[in-house]
Amino acid sequence: MTDPSRPAAPVLSAENEAVIQLTRKDFVSDQEVRWCPGCGDYSILAQTQKVMPDFGYPKEKIVFISGIGCSGRLPYYMNTYGFHSIHGRAPTLATGLKAARPDLMVWVITGDGDALSIGGNHVLHSMRRNVDFTMVMFNNRIYGLTKGQASPTSEFGKRTKSTPLGSVDTPIMPLTVALAAEASFVARSVDTHTEHLQKTLERAGRHVGASFVEVLQNCNIFNDGAWRDFTDREVRDDRMLVLEHGQPMIFGKDRDRGIRLRGLHPEVVQLGNGITEDDLLVHDEQSPEPYLALMLSRMFWPEFPVPVGVLRAVPRPTHDQLIADQITTAIGSGGTGDLAAALNSGETWTVD
Amino acid sequence: MTTTERERDIDVQELERVTIRFAGDSGDGMQLTGSQFTRTAAVFGNDISTLPDFPAEIRAPAGSLPGVSGFQISFSSSDIHTPGDEPDVLVAMNPAALKTNVGDLPAGGALIVNSDAFSAQNLSKAAYPSNPLTDGSLKQYSVFEIPISALNERALDGLDMTSKQKDLTKNFFALGIMFWLYERSMDPTLRWIDDKFKARPVIAEANKRALKAGYAYGETTELFHTHYRVKPAKLAPGRYRNITGNEATALGFLAASKLADRPLFYGSYPITPASDILHQLSGYKQFGVKTFQAEDEIAAIGAAIGASYGGALGLTASSGPGIALKSEALGLAVMVELPLVVVDVQRAGPSTGMPTKTEQADLLQVLFGRNSDSPVAVVAPATPAECFDLAIEAWRIALRFVTPVVYLSDAFLATGAEPWRIPDVAELPDIRVETWTDRATFQPYERDPATLARRLAVPGTPGLEHRVGGLEKADISGNVSYDPDNHHRMQLLRQEKIGRIAHDIPELGVMGPDRGDLLVLGWGSTYGAIRSAVERLQAEGQAVAHAHLRYLNPLPRNTEAVLRSFRTVLIPEVNLGQLLLLIRARFLIDAVGYNRVRGKPFRIAEIYQEAERILAEDRP
Numbered sequence: 014m015t016d017p018s019r020p021a022a023p024v025l026s027a028e029n030e031a032v033i034q035l036t037r038k039d040f041v042s043d044q045e046v047r048w049c050p051g052c053g054d055y056s057i058l059a060q061t062q063k064v065m066p067d068f069g070y071p072k073e074k075i076v077f078i079s080g081i082g083c084s085g086r087l088p089y090y091m092n093t094y095g096f097h098s099i100h101g102r103a104p105t106l107a108t109g110l111k112a113a114r115p116d117l118m119v120w121v122i123t124g125d126g127d128a129l130s131i132g133g134n135h136v137l138h139s140m141r142r143n144v145d146f147t148m149v150m151f152n153n154r155i156y157g158l159t160k161g162q163a164s165p166t167s168e169f170g171k172r173t174k175s176t177p178l179g180s181v182d183t184p185i186m187p188l189t190v191a192l193a194a195e196a197s198f199v200a201r202s203v204d205t206h207t208e209h210l211q212k213t214l215e216r217a218g219r220h221v222g223a224s225f226v227e228v229l230q231n232c233n234i235f236n237d238g239a240w241r242d243f244t245d246r247e248v249r250d251d252r253m254l255v256l257e258h259g260q261p262m263i264f265g266k267d268r269d270r271g272i273r274l275r276g277l278h279p280e281v282v283q284l285g286n287g288i289t290e291d292d293l294l295v296h297d298e299q300s301p302e303p304y305l306a307l308m309l310s311r312m313f314w315p316e317f318p319v320p321v322g323v324l325r326a327v328p329r330p331t332h333d334q335l336i337a338d339q340i341t342t343a344i345g346s347g348g349t350g351d352l353a354a355a356l357n358s359g360e361t362w363t364v365d
Numbered sequence: 366m367t368t369t370e371r372e373r374d375i376d377v378q379e380l381e382r383v384t385i386r387f388a389g390d391s392g393d394g395m396q397l398t399g400s401q402f403t404r405t406a407a408v409f410g411n412d413i414s415t416l417p418d419f420p421a422e423i424r425a426p427a428g429s430l431p432g433v434s435g436f437q438i439s440f441s442s443s444d445i446h447t448p449g450d451e452p453d454v455l456v457a458m459n460p461a462a463l464k465t466n467v468g469d470l471p472a473g474g475a476l477i478v479n480s481d482a483f484s485a486q487n488l489s490k491a492a493y494p495s496n497p498l499t500d501g502s503l504k505q506y507s508v509f510e511i512p513i514s515a516l517n518e519r520a521l522d523g524l525d526m527t528s529k530q531k532d533l534t535k536n537f538f539a540l541g542i543m544f545w546l547y548e549r550s551m552d553p554t555l556r557w558i559d560d561k562f563k564a565r566p567v568i569a570e571a572n573k574r575a576l577k578a579g580y581a582y583g584e585t586t587e588l589f590h591t592h593y594r595v596k597p598a599k600l601a602p603g604r605y606r607n608i609t610g611n612e613a614t615a616l617g618f619l620a621a622s623k624l625a626d627r628p629l630f631y632g633s634y635p636i637t638p639a640s641d642i643l644h645q646l647s648g649y650k651q652f653g654v655k656t657f658q659a660e661d662e663i664a665a666i667g668a669a670i671g672a673s674y675g676g677a678l679g680l681t682a683s684s685g686p687g688i689a690l691k692s693e694a695l696g697l698a699v700m701v702e703l704p705l706v707v708v709d710v711q712r713a714g715p716s717t718g719m720p721t722k723t724e725q726a727d728l729l730q731v732l733f734g735r736n737s738d739s740p741v742a743v744v745a746p747a748t749p750a751e752c753f754d755l756a757i758e759a760w761r762i763a764l765r766f767v768t769p770v771v772y773l774s775d776a777f778l779a780t781g782a783e784p785w786r787i788p789d790v791a792e793l794p795d796i797r798v799e800t801w802t803d804r805a806t807f808q809p810y811e812r813d814p815a816t817l818a819r820r821l822a823v824p825g826t827p828g829l830e831h832r833v834g835g836l837e838k839a840d841i842s843g844n845v846s847y848d849p850d851n852h853h854r855m856q857l858l859r860q861e862k863i864g865r866i867a868h869d870i871p872e873l874g875v876m877g878p879d880r881g882d883l884l885v886l887g888w889g890s891t892y893g894a895i896r897s898a899v900e901r902l903q904a905e906g907q908a909v910a911h912a913h914l915r916y917l918n919p920l921p922r923n924t925e926a927v928l929r930s931f932r933t934v935l936i937p938e939v940n941l942g943q944l945l946l947l948i949r950a951r952f953l954i955d956a957v958g959y960n961r962v963r964g965k966p967f968r969i970a971e972i973y974q975e976a977e978r979i980l981a982e983d984r985p
Contacts, residue, residue, distance in 0.1 A: 042832070044844065073827045078671070079834075089832050089845065094824040096674060097834025098667070099697050105659070105667025109679060110824075112655055113630050113672035117824055135667075138660035336655050343650035350652030352623045353790045356616060360553060361606045361787065362408050364597075 035066040042092040053204035053230035054083055057151060058090055060207055061120075064215045065093075070118045076110060078103045080132060082124035082158050083232075084151040101132025104139040107146045108332065115333040118218070119146040126156050129165040129185050140194035140223045145331040147217045147224040151204075152187060155236035173235075188310035188324060191225035192303050198224035199306060199325040203244050204231060209255070209321060216323055222331050243314040252314055256322030261293040264318045272317075279308055281317060298326045376591045377548075382441035383595055384449030385543060387536075388466045389458030389479075390427055391420055391434040394536035399436025400782075401540055401554045407607035407784050408553050410597025411440040414893065415782045416448035416966065421637065421720045428482075428490040433465045442596040446748075446893030448781065450968035454546075456539055458482060458513070460491035472505040477542065479535070481514035509588055513538050513579075520578035521571050530568075534575040541579020546592050551576055601786060608785040610749035610778035611638070614682075614708065615645035617756025619652060622678055624796045625760055630672035632657045632665035632681045637720040638776040639682045639710040662690035666707065670694060673703045674833075676800060676823035678760060682708030685727045686717065689734065695769055696735040699859065701833045702810075702819050704763035706756075707731075707741075711775040713964045722964025723776035725889045726940035731771040732918055732947075738856055740863040742766070743917040745773040747892035750785035752778060755915060761796040766866055767818040773917070775939075777890040777966045804828040809843035816869070817862035864919050873912050873921040881908030883980055884931035886956070888914040888944055891937055891967055898972035907980060914944070925952045933979055935959060937972050 040062040048054045065075070077088035081100035088095030094117075098106050103121045111119050121139075128136050128150045136148070155173065156162040162175035166187065170179035191199045198220040202213040210228065217224040229240045243252035250266040262272040263284075271293040273282045282288050297305060306325040313319055344350075385402065389395045396417055406413050418435040425432030439449035454475040457463040459482035470476060483498055497503050498510055517538040521531045537554075544551055555573055562569035583589060608616075622629035631654065633643040647656040655672075659665035666681045673679030683691065688709045698705045711727045713719035731743055742762050746755040752774060763770040801807055801820040809831045810819050822829040831843060839846035840854055875884070877899060887895045892913050899911040912927055914920065928934050928948065934956035936945045945958040959975045961967065 044832075071827065072830050073825055076824045088834070091832075093830050095830075095832035095834075096671075096701075097832065097836060098670075099693055099835055102663060102667045102694060105664040106671035106674065108664070109630060109632060109657065109668030109671030109673075110675045111671075112657060112668070113628065113677040113679075114675035114824065117675070134660050135664055138664065336657075340650045340653055340655070347651050350649060352620060352652075355619060355649070355652075356787050356790070357604065357606070359606050360404055360408050361604050362410060363604050364410065364600045364602050 035072070037062045037066065039072060040065045040092050042090050044089045046090050047086065048083060049234050051233040052083070053153065053232070054087070054151065056204045056207060057149070057210065057228055057230060058087055060210045060214055061087070061149070062091065064211055064218060067215055068118060068218050074116065075118045075120070077120045077122060078107045078110070079122040080124075080127040082127045082156070084122050084124040084127065087122045101127050101130070102135060103127070104132065104135040104144070104146075104148065108139055108142070108144045111144055111146055111333050112336055115145075115337060120218075121146050121148040123148060123150050125150065125152045125154060125164045125166040125187070129187060129190065136190065136225075137194040140191055140196040140225060142332040143195070143197050143222045143329045145222055145333055147220070147226065149214070149217070149226045149228060150187060151230040152227050153230045153232040153236055154239045155232050157232045157235050161235035186310060187227045188225070189307060192307050192310055192325060196225045196325070197222035197327050197329045198323070199310070200224070200323045201227045201229070201321045203229045203240065203321060205244060206249075206321070213322065216326070220326060222329050243319050252318050254312075254318040254320045256296045256298070256309070256320050256324065258296055258298045258323065261290045261295050263290065263293065272312075279312060279317065298323045300325075301327065377594055378591050379594045379596070381443055381595070382439060382445060382449075383454070383547065383593060384437060384439040384452045385454045385456065386435055386437040386452035386466060386469070387456045387539070388433060388435040388462035389536065390462070391422065391432045392424055392427060392533075393434070393458050394533070395434045395436050395458070398536045398540045399438055401557065402543060402549075403438050403782055404557070404607055405544070405549050405553050406438065406440040407605070407782075409549065410600070411442065411595055412445050412598035412600060413438060413440045413607065413783055414445055414448040415439070416777065417780045418965070419721055426490075428459055428461055428487045430461045430465055430491060433462045435462070435466060440595055442598050444598065444600075446896045447966070447969055450970050454543075456543065458536070458539065460487045460493055460497070463497065464491045464493065467503070467506075470506060474506050475509065476503060476506040477509045477511060477539070479513035479539070480510040481512045511542070511582070511588070516582060517575050517578065520574050524571050524574075525567055526571060531571065534571045537572050537575035538579035538582075541576040541581075542583045544576075545580045545583030546589060548592060548594050551580060600784060603786040605784045605786055607782050608749055608753075609641075609780055609782045610746070610752045610774055611641040611710070611780065612645060613749055613752035613785060614756050614772075614774060614779075615642045617753040618646065618678070618680055618706075618760070619649055619654065620753070620790075620793060621757045621760035621796065622652065622654065623790075624757060624793055625678060625764055626797050628677045629654045630657070630669060630677045630679050631655070632659050632668035632672070632679070634659050634662045634665045634683065634687060636662075636684045636687050638712055638779045639684050639687075639708065641779070642682050642708065642710075662687040663694060666691040666694040669705060670698050670701075670703060673698075673705050674701075674823070678704070678706070680706050680708070682710065684710050684712045684720070685714045685730065688727060688730060692735050695741065696737070696739045697835050698769040699735070699739045699741060700835050700837075702767050702859070703769070703821075704760075704767055705769040706759045706763055706772055707769060708772045708774060710779045711773060713962065719964045721776060723890065723966060724939050724962055724964065725773070725775050725891070726943065726962065727773065728888075728917060728940070728943040729946070731773065738860060740860050741918065742768055742770040742863055742866055743773060744770060744915060745889045745917055746778060747889060747913050747915060749778055749781050749783050751915075753785065753788075757794065757796065761794060762866055762869070764796055764798045765818065765869065766816050766862060767821055768862065773889060775890050781890075800826070801829065802826055808841045809833065810838050811841050812858070812862075815865075817858060817865055866916075867919040867922045870916050870921060872923040873914065873927050875910045875912050875927060877903055877910030878908055879910075880930035881910060882931065882983060883907070883909045883933050883935060883976055884928060885909065885911050885935045885937065885972065885976060886914070886928065886944070886948070887911070887937055888917060891939065894967035894969050894972050895937060897969040898976060901969070901973055902976055902980075909976060909980070917944070920951070925954075928952060928954050928956070933957065933983055935976060935979055937967060937975070939967065
């Protein structure tokens with residue numbers, strides 16, 4: 014099966030030749046970056062700027078749209094077109110923009126509160142429509158810009174300013190939600206794993222259709238170390254599962270553990286003692302049905318190593334293409350619309 | 366029986382104007398019956414005005430009072446402005462329809478009832494203790510009892526249909542009777558039936574038979590001694606069609622797209638009474654119109670803003686409750702300064718209110734229902750046909766001033782119909798504007814010195830990459846700014862930009878004397894009732910005039926001067942005094958209101974009486 018990707022290198026017209034000469038610096042705006050020192054957002058911004066030249070789009074054809082929250086500032090720092098919209102609604106602007114302007118490459122920058130609380134509805138519907146944009150969701154499990162209230166991804170029982178005795182809300186699982194909403198590309202990465210993040214953003218940007226990328230991001234002021242238990246350098250190999258399409262699910266510093274299916278449930282197994290790679294699940298991001306991806310989306314530390322990488326990447330017609338096709342069909346069968354004919358439609362009569 | 370004998374027996378009486386109300390169960394097809402009569406009268410050349418009045422329930426229990434659906438049409442050989450204060454003829458298809466409508470029928474009015482529907486069960490559903498057809502309670506009307514159901518079933522004898530299916534065609538029988546009574550041709554309706562039911566020939570045949578049987582019944586029975594003639598009206602020369610406000614609104618936006626040379630993007634969430642705009646625009650794909658049924662009202666306006674940002678005409682529509690949901694996004698469009706049109710087809714509220722009933726109580730919501738000072742332009746068509754012109758005008762202002770514009774329609778305008786003189790495309794205005802492409806001079810918040818419109822560059826324009834958003838902008842550069850003086854300046858700039866639209870729109874016209882005792886000031890769908898009442902007062906020699914606002918923000922530049930030329934200003938509104946509040950606050954003019962919120966348009970008589978009362982009080 015072919016991956017529904019944009020070509021890695023554009024067709025080299027003279028114009029495109031200039032485009033591929035772009036570097037990270039070309040995508041850095043003149044605005045001073047104003048996140049807290051040590052914030053995970055810096056890394057996400059840097060990796061985003063780094064991968065931008067790879068897509069073959071000139072700067073003026075790229076638009077970053079954000080909502081409200083710390084993540085919402087990112088468009089100001091990208092030297093592309095940018096729109097810092099209102100809380101939770103970035104996907105709606107992106108849907109309209111992409112429908113009106115299929116020639117543009119559209120990115121949606123959002124956070125766990127923006128995407129999954131106030132804007133949850135729009136995430137669901139933009140994913141099911143397969144709007145051709147890349148949504149990057151910064152997940153720090155806290156409301157940072159409003160100074161530390163529980164977010165929809167905060168742990169059950171989490172004590173925050175708004176939940177002094179612990180949150181009574183069960184957290185939402187972002188990737189499960191995206192998959193349930195029929196997202197055609199779903200991935201996860203980590204702010205500090207720069208190489209992996211770059212690779213993931215590049216895959217997401219190349220995907221044609223709705224891409225949902227969860228970036229586990231650290232808010233060092235209001236929720237420091239939210240992911241450290243499995244993302245820290247010393248433990249990450251043992252506590253994270255790096256997904257590779259077509260490869261068995263192996264993890265561990267010594268690559269001696271894996272994921273096996275037992276009945277309908279995944280389990281962690283130690284290789285050896287009769288258990289071989291052949292017993293392990295093999296990752297298939299292109300599977301037509303999302304069962305495997307759904308299972309992966311629910312595996313989490315400490316019960317399981319946390320999966321990162323591309324969970325799902327399947328081809329599906331995009332929203333803007335389907336809209337354009339209907340117009341083409343209408344024009345094909347009845348010709349281009351004639352305004353005078355429309356005004357004069359129905360029964361008419363003449364007064365002399 | 367020969368035709369000549371018939372003609373001898375039957376008088377033909379010529380009338381200037383007739384108002385008919387069809388009323389029945391919401392499953393009885395009254396809206397269809399009414400609209401077929403309307404088309405026929407319109408094609409014949411009468412001036413027409415209609416008032417559909419239907420329940421929000423799709424099918425309330427059959428025969429019940431809340432399930433009654435009505436359609437009033439007034440047709441005339443002269444220029445008319447309203448669907449008529451009261452019907453001359455009421456067609457009641459069942460007891461519930463009789464009960465809810467007979468109160469509007471004046472003494473001596475004609476009442477045509479389907480006597481077959483007056484069963485004990487239906488009488489009880491309508492809470493009639495006794496049968497009004499026999500208890501003498503209708504003696505002030507001229508009552509025509511016709512067993513429509515039975516006659517119709519007989520006319521359909523031999524067709525392969527169930528009794529229930531046959532009964533569904535009885536509205537065409539009633540329509541046939543009315544066509545005969547008012548000398549109307551059946552041809553437009555017969556053509557319509559053939560077209561509508563071309564895939565179901567039996568249904569088409571049944572409806573045609575029902576219509577013809579009703580007509581023949583009128584012709585051959587001794588029931589009616591008179592039939593009536595209403596000659597064509599002397600409308601201005603031109604080609605006409607019958608049009609509702611929602612149809613004219615949709616066509617106006619289609620035209621605006623062509624005139625602006627920009628594709629139309631329509632984001633919408635279904636809501637009564639605005640949904641027909643979505644239905645109509647979704648049929649214009651061959652014009653490149655992109656329609657988007659969003660997941661909610663917020664997504665609908667968000668997508669429209671995104672499309673406008675991309676250089677298309679981003680349009681959204683709703684009714685009051687949906688406009689409330691769109692408020693925050695509309696504020697974003699004010700801050701970012703993008704061309705955008707938001708349609709509010711107002712209905713009775715607050716909250717869900719009465720979804721199918723009319724009201725004009727969202728004026729203050731659209732002007733002030735957002736955080737902070739958040740000025741938008743507001744326009745309001747006065748008649749169904751005028752919806753076309755104002756839809757284009759809304760876009761002209763939005764593009765020229767780079768601003769959101771709210772277009773206030775209402776349920777009465779949206780569903781009511783009148784003849785529309787179809788304009789020649791060549792006579793429509795050119796509303797094109799250029800977007801900015803010059804790198805050397807681009808600053809996103811630098812403004813046109815005359816209009817204060819900011820420089821708009823759309824994505825895809827090389828070298829003009831920039832960022833916009835809901836945070837306050839620094840004047841000229843558009844960068845984020847928390848500078849106190851800058852914020853004050855930007856608030857003033859946004860307000861003054863809207864204010865300057867007043868230099869770009871027509872002055873407020875006055876129908877009647879330039880000065881005098883009383884000015885009746887209106888806006889929106891009250892136009893017809895006010896105009897007719899004022900004409901009546903003028904004919905009686907009173908110094909009364911009518912002015913009607915199509916622009917609510919900004920107001921036309923001569924508004925204050927017009928108002929100060931009259932001793933009293935009366936402002937009738939289907940709300941509790943919203944324009945009144947604005948006029949009093951803005952000009953310190955002691956205007957008086959006439960406010961009724963009954964979910965119905967004003968009758969001419971109530972405006973007339975209120976004006977009379979004021980004139981009598983003011984008389985020295």
